[in-house]
Amino acid sequence: MSWLVTGGAGYIGAHVVRAFIEADIQPVVFDDLSSGFLDFVPPEVTLVHGTLLDGPLLMRAFEEHDITGVVHLAGFKYAGVSVQKPLHTYDQNVTAMAKLLAVMQDHDVTNMVFSSSAAVFGTPDTDLVTEQTPTLPESPYGESKLIGEWLLRDQAKATKLDHTSLRYFNVVGSGYPDLYDASPHNLFPLVFEALLAGKTPRIYGDDYATPDGTCVRDYIHVADLALAHVTAAQRLEAGESVERVYNLGSGDGVSVAQIMSAMAEVTGIAFEPEVAPRRPGDPARIVASGELAARDLDWKMRHTLAEMVQSAWDARRNAA
Known part of the structure; x- marks a missing residue:
């Protein structure tokens, strides 16, 4: 019995795979390696190399492995770029998910943990996002994630599918020295x-209505996120009830200035960030509540900001 982890060669997916192994659950990775790395997949884990749009390959993966559930992380994840590539985004995130759900139905696989995104909220008008906050995505990426949640909802009405979607903002840090964030769009690798x-790293605006004038955002450690995925999978497989969506949030967040200070301290590179004008649409504070996930998924912030930065910096230097 195995769980298929789509996107399991990526930064987040690789952490989920290792969390499965540590929980004595056998993962099978399905990844096209477009943004993931072969070296991120442990040698004892089977890698199915290909795209979810390849129906026959997906069918073979289910036929050749005793798949009992799916953690679906694969997708096109760049919100800004999705505005220029909407059709590509929908193909990778919506069409591919529909194909995946169809193959799951054909093989009577009824459990899915979906890696959704806080991008489904767009720019919320509240500074503490809950599961009841209206979803108003502002990019094809955010829209595609919300459509993914709708696909799960509708498929569950028609079949025996059991599922949950995990929404989160900024994922940072590293749980292992050989796993690092290589995204060209994320704050930590950009600063490093x-x-x-x-x-000199740049921040956008220092005159917001926050304690230090810089934007406050939700940053969570990737290892904590991975554990939540595994716990959700375990609950589904055990037939225990889960909410259809969970926010994985810190409840309080940290400011951009705090991150820059932590970066300087951890790296030993003294700097004062360049302050650029505000970016249009950047709210002063967006933080998510993690209360429901804490209740059901043993969700908690197990790492301090300094630990998040230190683990990310160590992994980045190890990759050099």
């Missing part, structure tokens, strides 16, 4: 690359 190149 700037520092390593002798450049």
Whole structure:
């Protein structure tokens, strides 16, 4: 019995795979390696190399492995780029999910944990996002994630599918020295690359209505996120009730200035960030409540900001 982890060679997916192994659940990785890395997949884990749009390959993966559930992380994850590539985004995130659900139905696989996104909320008009906060996505990426949740909802009405979707904001840190965030769009790798190149990191606006004037956001450690995925999978497999959506949030968040200070302290590279004008649409504070996930998924913030930065920096240097 195995759980299929789509996108299991990526930064987040690789952490989920290792969390499954540590929970004595056998994972099978399905990944096209477009943004993931072969080295992120442990040698004892089967890798099915290909795209979810390849129906015959997906069918073979289910036929050749005793799949009992799916953690679906694969997708096109760049919100900004999705505005320029809407059709590509919908193909990767919506069409692919529909194909995956069809193959699951054909093989009587009824459990799915979906890696959704806080992008489904767009720019909420509240500074503490809950599961009841209206979903108003502002990019094709956010829309595609919300459609994914709708697909699960509708398929569950028609079949025996049991599912939950996990929504989260900014994932940082590393749980293992060989797993790192290589995204060209995420804050931590952007700051690290700037520092390593002798450049000054930039922040956008320091006059917001927050304690230090910079934006406050929700940052969670990737290892904590991975554990929540595994706990959700275990509850589904055990037939225990779960909510259809959970926010994985810190409840309080940290400011951009706090992150920059932690970056300087951890890296030992002293710097004062360049302050650029505000970006249009950037709210002062967006933080999610994690109360429901804490109740059901043993969700908690197990790492301090310093630990998040230190683990990310160690993994980045190890990759150099």
